[in-house]
Amino acid sequence: MAKAMYLEHYLDSLESLPAEMQRNFNLMRDLDQKSQDLMKKIDKAATDYLNKVRHMSPEKRTNQLNQIESMFSKSREFGDGKVSLAMQTYEMVDKHIRKLDAELARFEADIKDKSSGRQKETAEGKAAAKKKGEKDKKRRKNNKEEFDDEIPKKKKKKGAQAEEEIEIGTISPFPLSTHPSDVLDMPVDPNEPTYCLCNQVSYGEMIGCDNLDCPIEWFHFACVQLKTKPKGKWYCPRCQEERKKK
Structure with a gap:
């Protein structure tokens, strides 16, 4: 029952995770596409610049280089955006992993507490049984002594076999161990x-x-x-x- 409760809470927390991850992946795909399109424009502008640089005025050269540099900066921004989304997605998943670890730790602690309670009850039961066993052993010892005292002396001296039986306890009605x-x-x-x-x-x-x-x-x-x-x-x-x- 407790296991089902922990699992239910964790699954509830995961409900929004797939949609959030899908949104981030779509944004990363869009940024990647924009970056690729921009790199094609940069390649074209660079080729055009190299072909016409000899016939360009210094001012036009500077303007075209500034345009290429601006496109590179924009491409870098797209890349930084993809990295940021990737880190955000990682942290989002890692948060749920850490939450799962915490829930598992709580679940194991609950099981350990319940197990300790059962072991304590078992230990108390063993102690009570041991105490009862000592009382029973003492009572059996007293009963044996009373039984030995009640045997007639002439029966005890009847023969070596009877003495041996009495010594090893074969005629005693109470076990010695x-x-x-x-x-x-x-x-x-x-x-x-x-x-x-x-x-x-x-x-x-x-x-x-x-x-x-x-x-x-x-x-x-x-x-x-x-x-x-x-x-x-x-x-x-x-x-x-x-x-x-x-």
């Missing part, structure tokens, strides 16, 4: 941006590609076989291949 696949199974906001080779939302630790033209930019540690952030610059698999080709 969250796997990335569990994160991907959770409902995702359709407006949430996606990253990485897996084309999924951000979670856990992520690393940014040092190629400024990288189309993906951010990657999950697990998807690029990283456990810790490497020292120095790091490039994703796709950008590494492109750098090798170059």
Whole structure:
């Protein structure tokens, strides 16, 4: 809707441009024709002067030279007029180009503001989800401790297998950690941006590609076989291949 509004305003401003340009081009064509006709007269007058100069009196020579010079001055005026019209036409078109640039800048700024607002809402939603997750994690931890306290002592000492099951948490009804696949199974906001080779939302630790033209930019540690952030610059698999080709 906003795009259509900007386009409509710009097209309205262009409505008179074709007629103004056509008028200037017609004037330039007329001046060019007048200049060409005048140059023919100058050529004829110059030829006539050279043929008759020996038989002319000094006064007549001066008058004819003054006439030729006057015609040259008039031709120069026609040329200056064409240059002036050309500059006027250029400035007229350039004004609309600058107006288009300004409208595009305003349109991009509006989009950026709206995008920033959505990102802010998403960030607030993430913060709320993180806070809720911490509360759930704390509640699960408390429930696990209560569950362990309720197991009879003689059942805990029944055998090595039971002790091993209790240690690794296989008999606990509450998960002790969250796997990335569990994160991907959770409902995702359709407006949430996606990253990485897996084309999924951000979670856990992520690393940014040092190629400024990288189309993906951010990657999950697990998807690029990283456990810790490497020292120095790091490039994703796709950008590494492109750098090798170059």
